Amino acid sequence: MRLANYIIKRLFLLIPVLLGVSIIVFTLTRISGNPAAGYINEKMTPSQIAQVYEKYHFDEPVYTQFIYWLDGIIHLDWGWSKTAALPVTDALAYYFPATLELTLVSIIMAIFIGIYLGIGSAVRRNKLFDHSTRVISLIGVSLPVFWLALILQFVFYYYYGLFPSGGRASNIYYLTQSIPDITGLILIDSLLVGNFALFKDALWHIVLPAVTLSFGTIAIVTRIMRNSMLEVLSLDYIKTARAKGLNERSIIWKHARKNAMIPTTTVIGLSFGGLLGGAVLTESIFSWPGLGKWSANSIRLFDYNSVLGFCLMIAIIYVLVNLVVDVMYAYLDPRVRLE
Amino acid sequence: MEGTAAEPKKSKGSMAIVFLLVGLLIGAAVGAGAMMVLGGGDDEEESYGNYLLDGFKLELFYNAGNVNREMACQILKQNLEELNPGKIVITVTGVEWSQYLELRTEGAMPAMFLGWAPDYADPDNYVQPFYHQSGTYASMCGYGNDTLDEMITDAATELDVDARAAKYKQISMDMYEECVFIWTAQATNFHAERDWLTGYEFNPMFSGLIYYQYDKPDTAPAGAPAGYDGDTFLMATISGNPESLDPAIGYETAGGEIMQNVYETLLFYNGSSADELVPVLATEVPTVDNGGIQDNGTTYIYNLRTDVKFHDNNTMTSEDVRYSIERALAINDPHGPAWMLGQVLIPDYYDYGAGEWNDTQGAFVPGVPLDVIADAVWASDADTVQFNLTTAYPAFLYAMCYNVGSVISKAWVGEDYGFDEDVNMLADDMCGTGPYAFVSWERDNQIIMKAFADYHEEPAAIENVIIKQVADGTTRILMLKNGEADCVAVPRAQMNDVRVDGINITEGIGTFNVDFLGLNQDLNIEAQPNPENTNVPSDFFADKHVRLAFAHAFNYDQYIEDGLAGTAIQPNGAIPQGMFGYDASVPIYTYDLDLAAFQLYLAKTPVEAEGAGANFVNEIMARIGF
Structure with a gap:
């Protein structure tokens, strides 16, 4: 019951957070340029431009515009996304599954690989494995995503032909309209309908973008995991466990790992939120039709409704992910009290 | 008259002008110096009464990020x-797109680098917006000429x-x-496709490709990848969704390409010709001789x-044609293409607004x-449809070839022109008569069309x-080289990357897209964002010599x-090369700094100078007839 109360309390806290975010982002879209620019083209006459101002209230004070916009947000009318040719709420729902699928696969890869490498480095501290991992981590955080994406694409698509250039599935599935739409996540939907060939195909398509996206996160998770693991391994209860004669594998993977996961969980949570909103370059290079590609196009085309909707959604996701992370703390460390 | 010479040619006349100007400059300097020595000078700057010698300050703007305009x-x-x-x-300033538009709207931009692409292949679609005082760009530049307006109307209605x-x-x-506008470039095409494709023809009036032209081998030719599919054409294009797939509303090329393959008009351009029309849904092109006009x-x-x-298996009748036109004018989207029909079909057309859904009536109310x-x-x-024009307009045949003239299935659209409250069914669904039927549109990913068996x-x-x-762009090029894509949009900067075996290139054919520099003859001085960078009067460009x-x-x-990486030619006016009305004998402006200097010399500053140098030079100029 305490957990439920805590979650409800945190959800109520969403309101001031979202209000703050919306005021900041709305103001930024207004001071960074004329919001009418996205609706005006070079062929329009002055009277047509005046119509645009009137229709979208651009000729009114900023606070009045904000009230109009906020009223729409409350009534689930988030405006029209010119970039997607859809209402913003529909556009968010439309693009979210593709990004979520890519993010989930990336974060799963990052968790498994990062934790394994982090623990391995801590256990083999200052050995070859640790040094190698350090180099890999350094490369991971240093490499520009677009460069890595292009190199992976060149080598594994163009040169060796092992993976596709991009997209979520092969053309044949689109031509035969045999991609189920249950959750919007092709990997899950294909399993739900028992289409294993499609599952395999979707998995084949997601490898390169997921590797690209997860590379930086793997590096961060590895470093955090290594540090916290080293700290935990020096604690008394580990010494006690060793003194009791427990085998080293059990000490590391059962007793130390769980406690070392606490700071790592925070990083993973934040990375998850970041990946959801920051896959712009990866999605563009691998033609992945998700939120990142859409938001980048929206910014390019001055589609402020879409930009605002995107920012608001990412803010909601961040808050929710943080909530999940806090709840997980309680699971990982019973000493943490949710109040 | 293409201006392709690498170096400006200097005529004997222009060389003479140079000598004259140099002499005048020396004379002016000597004269002014002498007057100053004799006590006639003071600390204030001399004024010579022209912009060459007096100079001027001007600020040019471009939208930041547009490297060509910069x-x-x-x-x-x-x-x-x-x-x-x-x-x-001259100060060059990059501003955000929104500010660029604001400056333009306020009339504060002295010189505007802009571009224009036609809606239909007729010169009226160029001269009207540029030269008629009600035209978009003429009014933007503060230019008006009653005689010219009459000439434009006269040419637009001429039947011969x-x-x-x-x-x-x-x-x-x-x-x-x-010289109201300076025509800087007419873009030429650059098209790259796999060599196993056949049938490509370029027409500057096409929005993208007409896939009906194409064929490819059923079995994998040499150089094809393992997954070669002889039944599928994969076009890898740039990012950007259609604004709408509704021919009454869509007014851009991403949607236009789909419409030109799924819908059909009564007539259309014949192959690569933008001049010649052929019947498509009509039996013949209306002419005076066949009684069609x-x-x-x-x-x-x-x-x-x-x-x-139609793709819904209904048979097309004249009612479908009539309804399609009625629908476009009923919706009358002010940002859409309905004006092409309305301007000549509807008396006082511009008095009408847009159609919209009315909640009280629960119905769509026509504009x-x-x-x-x-x-x-x-x-x-x-099987006959008749149009009654408000005035003779030969370009009507061409205007009807734009997507707004597409014929849609009335039965498929249903009531209220396909609207249900604010939702327009035709925005993302299509039912035409074209060689391809619309299958699906996954936003930011792809659009799929399938050949219509009963075409x-x-x-x-x-x-x-x-599509x-x-x-x-690099990914697209890899897809083309790999053979996964049959054709791709190649960025201008990467053209040389696709000049390899297995890829056919077509280039150098003029599109109808023209870049130009508009000179504002009614400059809003008060609205200058950086007033210190401008000291010319508002009518600076009203002087033809300055222009x-x-x-x-x-x-x-x-x-x-x-x-532009060489992908353009210099136009000689508003009407692009290849379009009816273009005349190669119209000269182009040459790049010639001597002539530029001479014209600036002839351009008088607002207050006639009283300085000695000015009087001296002006007197000489008057004597030799300038």
């Missing part, structure tokens, strides 16, 4: 400042082809003299084919009243078309070669 501004700056270093000062061509030539010649060009009668089926539309278009019988001609040779958005000076100070070859 380069064009820099070229002008460099060349103009060279005419009188230190006295002529030769007489019409002569009238456009006259307009072009007059406008060359007037009557009443001095104000009545158009189209006889229709009777064997045309142009239905009784007014009924007077403009009607079905004479089951009224031979069905399309390639069964499936996938895939691939944002990254001509700018025209001769622009290095067209440099702009085309360096800025």
Whole structure:
């Protein structure tokens, strides 16, 4: 019951957070340029431009515009996304599954690989494995995503032909309209309908973008995991466990790992939120039709409704992910009290 | 008359002008110096009464990120400042797109680098917006000329082809003299596709590709990848969704490409010709001789084919044609293409607003009243449609070839023109008569079309078309080289990357897209964002000599070669090469700094100078007849 109360309390806290975010982002879209620019083209006459101002209230004070916009947000009318040719709420729902699928696969890869490498480095501290991992981590955080994406694409698509250039599935599935739409996540939907060939195909398509996206996160998770693991391994209860004669594998993977996961969980949570909103370059290079590609196009085309909707959604996701992370703390460390 | 010479040619006349100017400058300096020594000078700057010697300050703007416009501004700056270093000062400023539009709207932009692409292949679609005082760009530049307006109307309504061509030539010649706009570039095409494709034809009026033209081998040819599919055409294009797939609303090329393959118009352009029209849903092109054009060009009668089926299997009738036109005018989207029909079909067309859904009535209320539309278009019988124009307008045949003239299935659309409250069914669904039927549109990913088996001609040779958005240019090129894509959009900077075996290139054919520099003759001085960078009066560009000076100070070859990677030619006026009304004998402005200097010399500053040098020079100029 305490957990439920805590979650409800945190959800109520969403309101001031979202209000703050919306005021900041709305103001930024207004001071960074004329919001009418996205609706005006070079062929329009002055009277047509005046119509645009009137229709979208651009000729009114900023606070009045904000009230109009906020009223729409409350009534689930988030405006029209010119970039997607859809209402913003529909556009968010439309693009979210593709990004979520890519993010989930990336974060799963990052968790498994990062934790394994982090623990391995801590256990083999200052050995070859640790040094190698350090180099890999350094490369991971240093490499520009677009460069890595292009190199992976060149080598594994163009040169060796092992993976596709991009997209979520092969053309044949689109031509035969045999991609189920249950959750919007092709990997899950294909399993739900028992289409294993499609599952395999979707998995084949997601490898390169997921590797690209997860590379930086793997590096961060590895470093955090290594540090916290080293700290935990020096604690008394580990010494006690060793003194009791427990085998080293059990000490590391059962007793130390769980406690070392606490700071790592925070990083993973934040990375998850970041990946959801920051896959712009990866999605563009691998033609992945998700939120990142859409938001980048929206910014390019001055589609402020879409930009605002995107920012608001990412803010909601961040808050929710943080909530999940806090709840997980309680699971990982019973000493943490949710109040 | 293409301006392709690498170096400006200097005529003997212009060399003489140089000598004269140099002499005048020396004379002015000596005269002024002498007067100062004799006590006639003071600490104030001398004024010579012209912009060459007095100089001027001007600020040019471009929208930040547009490297071509930035380069064009820099070229002008460099060349103009060279005419009188230190006295002529041009500031080049990049502003955000929104501010760029604001400056333009406020009339605060002195010189505007812009571009124009046609809606239909007729010179009226160029001269009207540029030269008629009600036109978008003429009004933007504060230019108005009643005589010219009459000439434009006269040419637009002329029925005789030769007489019409002569009238456009006259307009072009007059406008060359007037130099209201400086025509900087007419883009040429660059098209790259796999060598196993056949059938490609370029037409500057096409929005993208017409896939019906194409064929490819059923079995994998040499160089094809393992997954080669002879039944599917994969086009990898740039990022960007159609704004709408509704032909009454869509007014851009991403949606236009889909419409031109799924919908059909009564007539369409013949192959690569933008001049010649052929019947598509009509049985023949209306002419005066065949009775299709009557009443001095104000009545158009189209006889229709009777064997045309829509993708929903309904047979096309004249009612579908009439309804399609009615629907476009009823919706009358002010940002859409309905004006092309309304301007000549509806009396006082611009008095009508947009149609919209009315919650009280629970129905769609037309923008142009239905009784007014009924007077403009009607079905004479089951396979004849008649249009009543408000004035003769030969371009009507071409305007009807734009997507707004597409014929849609009335039965499929249903009530309220396909609207249910604010939702327009036709925005993302289609039912036409074209060789390809619409299958699906996955936003930011791809659009799929499938060959229509009951097409009224031979069905399309390639069964499936996938138009895939691939944002990254390098990825698109890899897809083309790999053979996964049959054709891709190649970024201008990466053209040389696709000049390899297995890829066919078509390039150098003129599109109808023209870049131009508009010179604002009614500059809003008060609205200048950086007033210290401008000291010219608001009517600076109202002086033809100033405009001509700018025209001769622009290095067209440099702009085309360096800025546009050579993918353009220098136009000689508003009407692009390849379009009816274009005349090669109309001259182009040459890049000639001597002439530019001379024109600036002839341009008088607002207050006639009283300085000694000015009197001295002006007296000489008056004596030799300037």
